[in-house]
Amino acid sequence: MVSMPEPPQRLFASDNASGIHPQYLEAIAGANATHELAYGVDRFTQSGTNAFCALADADVDVLFTFGGTGSNILALAILLERAESVLCTEWSHIAVDETGAPERILGVKLQTVVSPDGKLQPAQIVSAVNVLGSIHHTQPGVVSISQPTELGTLYSIAEIQAICQTAHQYGMRVHVDGARIANAVAAMGATRDVFQKMTFAAGVDALSFGGTKNAMLNAEAVLVAPQYRGRRAQYLHKQVTQLPSKMRYTAAQFVRALDDDLWISTATAANTAAQTLFRKTKEFKSLQIDMPAVNSLFPIMHNPAKAKLQEWSFFWDWDINRHQVRWMTSWDTSPADIDAFVGGVATVLAE
Numbered sequence: 001m002v003s004m005p006e007p008p009q010r011l012f013a014s015d016n017a018s019g020i021h022p023q024y025l026e027a028i029a030g031a032n033a034t035h036e037l038a039y040g041v042d043r044f045t046q047s048g049t050n051a052f053c054a055l056a057d058a059d060v061d062v063l064f065t066f067g068g069t070g071s072n073i074l075a076l077a078i079l080l081e082r083a084e085s086v087l088c089t090e091w092s093h094i095a096v097d098e099t100g101a102p103e104r105i106l107g108v109k110l111q112t113v114v115s116p117d118g119k120l121q122p123a124q125i126v127s128a129v130n131v132l133g134s135i136h137h138t139q140p141g142v143v144s145i146s147q148p149t150e151l152g153t154l155y156s157i158a159e160i161q162a163i164c165q166t167a168h169q170y171g172m173r174v175h176v177d178g179a180r181i182a183n184a185v186a187a188m189g190a191t192r193d194v195f196q197k198m199t200f201a202a203g204v205d206a207l208s209f210g211g212t213k214n215a216m217l218n219a220e221a222v223l224v225a226p227q228y229r230g231r232r233a234q235y236l237h238k239q240v241t242q243l244p245s246k247m248r249y250t251a252a253q254f255v256r257a258l259d260d261d262l263w264i265s266t267a268t269a270a271n272t273a274a275q276t277l278f279r280k281t282k283e284f285k286s287l288q289i290d291m292p293a294v295n296s297l298f299p300i301m302h303n304p305a306k307a308k309l310q311e312w313s314f315f316w317d318w319d320i321n322r323h324q325v326r327w328m329t330s331w332d333t334s335p336a337d338i339d340a341f342v343g344g345v346a347t348v349l350a351e
């Protein structure tokens, strides 16, 4: 049996495994000099809110939160009416990876649709709404999509516009799970203009804006479109347990992120690392890797090679039925990490 080389210093398991960017640690330290009132009545939260409105080019409601799951719950709580359901794909984080939190906390039905590429199609909205008006069915109220999707694919701006247009036509609202929205923006032009076009200008009603996977410390936010302001969002923020008392530390990180768009640079670095990993592993044909759109690759790996590689440097199984795994890069993945990981891949595949 061939022995494995030294494993990479950083993991390819998830961008959640990465460290915090020093600039965010500095921003937290910078918010630490004084006392500030809690629950968002502080100057950092005010600056962060203003910065998000400038980014969105809209007078959005900004609700800073602890986590991505909580952001999704809060966004859905704001958009949903009673007896409504949420339409999402079979891959959506809200349906698969939130331990039933939407069902338990919101008492909502999630209606999942089949999606080989992780994307929801406008035609699936049209099929779902044929129960509108029937008292025997939950009423389709919100369409929730992820950008990028859980399979690392991206909706084009036109596709998001089409989803919003179709949903709105039937009185439905649109939520975007943007746990990795930065990676989508980085991949689609890396500008604020792209962010605006794929979100509120396209007709999105609420966005979960992720920071944690993009180098921040437990920092997320929900942005709500101006037309849904006043939907008692501030009460729901607390009620679904996502109101941080020391909100200034979350807000201060976003102030830093949005100041010079560090959030886009770190996501660009993660995406670029994924491209490099792809270039260096595509020659291993058995992996059947597609070019990554963002910072995740989804190779096919069989045991015993897969198990050996996972034991050496852990990564997650993705679609077990297809023997598909996920490798994910982060803002701080280095060329040396990539080379080390590729060395490990080559070793297990050679056996």
Ligand SMILES: Cc1ncc(COP(=O)(O)O)c(C=O)c1O
Pocket: 067, 068, 069, 070, 093, 146, 149, 150, 177, 179, 180, 212
């Ligand atoms: C697409 C997506 N949405 C939301 C989340 C929220 O995650 P958490 O609650 O772990 O912060 C994740 C985390 O993996 C995710 O991948």
